Amino acid sequence: MAHLRRSGICFEALRIESRAEFEAALAQHWDVVLSDYNLPGFTGVEALQLLRARAPGEAPPVPFILVSGQIGEDTAVEAMRNGASDYLLKNNLARLAPAVEHAIATGEAHRARLAADRELQISRRRLSELAQHLQTSVEAERHAIAREIHDDVGGSLTALKFELDWIRRHADQPKVQQRAQAALETVTGAIEASQRIMQNLRPAIxxxxxxxxxxxxxxxxxxxxxxxxxxxxxxxxxxxxxxxxxxxxxxxxxxxxxxxxxxxxxxxxxxxxxxxxxxxxxxxxxxxxxxxxxxxxxxxxxxxxxxxxxxxxxxxxxxxxxxxxxxxxxxxxxxxxxxxxxxxxxxxxxxxxxxxxxxxxxxx
Structure with missing residues (x-):
């Protein structure tokens, strides 16, 4: 703490020694954890594991720095692999303040990235739900339009075709028969076009x-x-x-x-x-x-x-x-x-x- 104060860092600290105190302290919000390796009843590596257990599958939510005079290189490397932000030797604390500042900045960036990822996932899910709703609405509208074409337009055209055919069969003048036949062909084309449009709108097949x-x-x-x-x-x-x-x-x-x-x-x-x-x-x-x-x-x-x-x-x-x-x-x-x-x-x-x-x- 003296090294941090001499470096111009203002902070509030809580000193704990036992596993129970550490687990109780994790219920509060902390910017960084500085841990010795040898602790009463447990080790700094175990403390790191307790911290990681609060966020399984992710980096520790709070930066964790090991500060020890006895930790070996192999133990330090293993701690870094398990999620420690850094490790320092007690006989060389000149790097303590920069390490703390860097660890805090990295932790904040990590939390910001996680928050942005969550927002992105929510946004994508909402966009997908909207797209699915639009697809469903489009199909429902197609169905409704196809039904109207079948019931209203189709029925009218079919009735008109019957009437024109009756006129053609009962007409005495050849010109009237010819005009009625031409009208029948036009109506038949309109019916076929309506059928094609209805099939594209709603595949009844x-x-x-x-x-x-x-x-x-x-x-x-x-x-x-x-x-x-x-x-x-x-x-x-x-x-x-x-x-x-x-x-x-x-x-x-x-x-x-x-x-x-x-x-x-x-x-x-x-x-x-x-x-x-x-x-x-x-x-x-x-x-x-x-x-x-x-x-x-x-x-x-x-x-x-x-x-x-x-x-x-x-x-x-x-x-x-x-x-x-x-x-x-x-x-x-x-x-x-x-x-x-x-x-x-x-x-x-x-x-x-x-x-x-x-x-x-x-x-x-």
Whole structure:
């Protein structure tokens, strides 16, 4: 204490000698602990262990400096490995004040870093929760819009089509028949466009299961883009937890959209498998690949959205790209999921997929 005062350091000190006194003192706040090595009933190393026990897995919350005249080099090195801030010999205390100041500054920086890390984790968790909420809200809004298109627009267009067809069949003049036929073709085009929009908003085909939905999607992709698209799966039927089929469907949809827009590919493969309790969906192409700049674009929200969407079901997305093409893999752990067709679990049934939109619209 005399050395510290001569160095101009103002401080308050509590001198203790026993283990019980030390444990009681740890209940208070201290800036630094100066410890002899040989103490009544225990050692400085044991005191360091008691201090570390207050913050398991982290550096000691309070800087700990050993000051001894008998400590050997091996013991000093072991103490440093166990978290001691420094060690000094009693016959050379010239370094005591700088060591104390340095230890206190390091401890404050460490505590500030821990606090910043906790704030960052909280911020990331809140951001993830917000992103998941937005994904859920978007899907709910899509569902509502698709229902309105089906019930209001679809019903009106279908009724109008019936009326125009009646007029065409009962018209006596050829010109009226021609105009009615042209109007029928226009209405039919509007119905098809509405069906396409509704399917993009709400993939009703998922009611037949994820396998059927992906078969239908890849088939439509190949017809629309003329790019050969192969779908492979190790499970013709799969019972999946709620939310997983929609996440997998949207991931494949986004990946195929990126392929058609940017990849310049000549072949695409969509592979769905369930192994080791993990669902894996891979969409790979032989296109030009993605450059690092493409992924770093400020407004590149597609891939980021896939990451956030996957996190809503506890999954993640891996993306690799090179000269041989691009591969996007969605992985989702499945908790106690068994294969097989189960009612109400989006089980995949046998048979070729059909367009669910056309099926729904014929009910009008």
């Amino acid at each position: 998922l009611e037949q299961g994820l396998v059927a939905a992906l078969q239908w999607m890849t088939s439509r992709f190949e017809k629309r883009t003329a790019i050969p698209c192969e779908f492979r799966t190790s499970h013709e039927r799969a019972a999946l937890p709620p939310g997983v089929p929609l996440v997998a469907y949207r991931t494949a949809q986004e990946a195929l959209t990126n392929v058609s827009k940017h990849a310049q590919a000549t072949r695409v493969v969509v592979d769905l498998s369930i192994s080791g309790g993990v669902l894996s969906l891979e969409v790979s192409d032989d296109g030009r690949g993605l450059a690092a700049d493409d992924l770093a674009k400020a407004r590149s929200f597609g891939i980021r959205g896939l990451h956030e969407r996957a996190s809503t079901v506890g999954g993640w997305v891996d993306l690799s790209s090179g000269a041989a093409g691009t591969s996007l893999i969605l992985s989702v752990p499945l908790d106690d999921v068994t294969t097989g067709s189960l009612p109400g679990h989006n089980g995949d049934g046998p048979g070729a997929p059909e367009d669910p939109v056309s099926r729904n619209w014929t009910s009008n």
